[in-house]
Amino acid sequence: MARTGRRPGNSGTREAILDAARRAFAGRGYQQATIREVAAMAGVDPALVHHYFGTKQDLFVAAVEIPVNPIQAFIALVSEDRETLGERLLTLFLSVWDRADNRSPVLALIRSAVSEERAAAMLREFITEEILGRIARELGTPDATLRTSLVASQLVGIIMSRYVIRLEPLASAPSEVLVAAIGPSLQRYLTGDLGAAVGPAGGAR
């Protein structure tokens, strides 16, 4: 990924680490795989993996070539005005996904997830721990994990219907139309009344 400020001679080591990481995540899942193990597979010191790639999340993001900034930007949105969060999340989401070059690595992950349980597990663990879990902690309510998984269900549905199956008119609707139409659903999932089925304590069941 990033090439700035590194000597060309290091690229072999970086590639070996990324390759080991891909095998480790695919073989053992996101949760089970460790930096130590990836280092051993690549024949390098764990400190070097940390030096090049940072945390396990950073390594995963680099290995599967997910554009990293959107995830951090997503989580940063939660700390701002919560009453407009649904709309802001969706605006950011569409601006990232409407750029075709951002899509292919994540579509490749989804493609594996629908055909293999191991890939589905890896995607599930990554989304749960590193995206939804962090947003849920920012939200800080007892039912936050239910709320963030509802948001995820609508966003994954947009990925599938706008970019994969390409259902019209949703596939070519301007993003403002979708933000106006779908933003309020995300807002309700995040902060609204989820109905009588969720108890008064707001706990996810």
Add this chain to the structure above:
Amino acid sequence: MARTGRRPGNSGTREAILDAARRAFAGRGYQQATIREVAAMAGVDPALVHHYFGTKQDLFVAAVEIPVNPIQAFIALVSEDRETLGERLLTLFLSVWDRADNRSPVLALIRSAVSEERAAAMLREFITEEILGRIARELGTPDATLRTSLVASQLVGIIMSRYVIRLEPLASAPSEVLVAAIGPSLQRYLTGDLGAAVGPAGGAR
């Protein structure tokens, strides 16, 4: 599929027609494939294809082994009380999808759609013409196709997050929790205010 009241000797012909249909739909897409062509590929008279399978939609549903009744039941719901449509649609949807034996044929279609453009086109045409198009005609408003594609985006998202990626707690939430949480979104997509981005005439752009 249905075996009632047919002589065993006919099953070879039925299988030949289904096999031809699968090849025709996969090769030419749902829209382009014709009953006449399927009949020619199977070496039978078109009248026999109609006799065994009915319309092109019926033939597709039989060929890809989609449980047929849910689609008809879905469309029938629209003619009843429109103010509770979102909730009723979702209750029916979850009752069908929560049964594992109903899922595999549609998941197989989705699996092909994420890896091949031709399969995506087939799924898109089928969903658009035979499910969303019919519901949109029942709704009868000028922006009905945008509304039904918004509903589809949330339902496809439930399929992916509850049954494929299995994000918790959504994946194991009781269906009443999801109906209470997501039903109002579907209701708004079907009959509610979609925001300023949709013109006063309500036309989908």
